[in-house]
Amino acid sequence: GDSVTQMEGPVTLSEEACLTINCTYTATGYPSLFWYVQYPGEGLQLLLKATKADDKGSNKGFEATYRKETTSFHLEKGSVQVSDSAVYFCALSDRGGSQGNLIFGKGTKLSVKP
Amino acid sequence: EAQVTQNPRYLITVTGKKLTVTCSQNMNHEYMSWYRQDPGLGLRQIYYSMNVEVTDKGDVPEGYKVSRKEKRNFPLILESPSPNQTSLYFCASSLRESWGEQYFGPGTRLTVT
Numbered sequence: 001g002d003s004v005t006q007m008e009g010p011v012t013l014s015e016e017a018c019l020t021i022n023c024t025y026t027a028t029g030y031p032s033l034f035w036y037v038q039y040p041g042e043g044l045q046l047l048l049k050a051t052k053a054d055d056k057g058s059n060k061g062f063e064a065t066y067r068k069e070t071t072s073f074h075l076e077k078g079s080v081q082v083s084d085s086a087v088y089f090c091a092l093s094d095r096g097g098s099q100g101n102l103i104f105g106k107g108t109k110l111s112v113k114p
Numbered sequence: 115e116a117q118v119t120q121n122p123r124y125l126i127t128v129t130g131k132k133l134t135v136t137c138s139q140n141m142n143h144e145y146m147s148w149y150r151q152d153p154g155l156g157l158r159q160i161y162y163s164m165n166v167e168v169t170d171k172g173d174v175p176e177g178y179k180v181s182r183k184e185k186r187n188f189p190l191i192l193e194s195p196s197p198n199q200t201s202l203y204f205c206a207s208s209l210r211e212s213w214g215e216q217y218f219g220p221g222t223r224l225t226v227t
Binding site: 102 | 118145149
């Protein structure tokens with residue numbers, strides 16, 4: 001079945017460092033890919049999305065490019081801030097598979113130190 | 115304000131005592147879903163609903179029931195809770211045509227003793 005694999009955390013960075021969180025997927029159909037963020041004590045929020053190969057999603061300085069050849073959707077940011085400390089989830093929805101079944105990775109906790 | 119609300123936010127109960135966690139959204143979304151979040155396991159989908167009177171199992175439906183009688187409400191029912199259902203539960207909603215882009219509620223932390 002479909003699945004999402006994320007790099008395990010926690011990831012600890014200093015402010016202004018570069019961030020990459022790796023995400024790879026397996027899917028039988030034509031997935032859309034997402035990054036969600038969960039700040040402490042809150043529900044998840046959609047951070048960015050990409051619906052087809054080579055699409056780049058971006059928001060709040062974060063970017064991710066849908067790479068079909070490597071089945072990847074890595075999250076990147078050039079300069080992290082303390083306020084970026086959160087748990088990040090990669091997810092996929094497979095339009096060719098089970099409609100409505102959103103599949104998440106296990107999450108990567110990011111801590112940014114001043 | 116557009117939002118998904120869940121009640122209660124915190125609940126401690128005993129094994130076997132039936133409980134319901136309510137979920138309501140004010141965005142006229144067709145799609146609604148329930149997830150549980152556990153350490154080291156991430157989010158796992160319990161049930162989802164693409165529209166009123168339509169529900170489907172997610173990845174971990176055992177021990178849970180849902181109903182979708184109205185568009186705005188999607189309650190989660192645990193008829194006989196067990197300690198392994200101790201978890202953090204999230205409700206989410208979205209438009210049907212973009213069901214991957216979900217709005218999440220604040221969560222319900224359930225402890226079953």
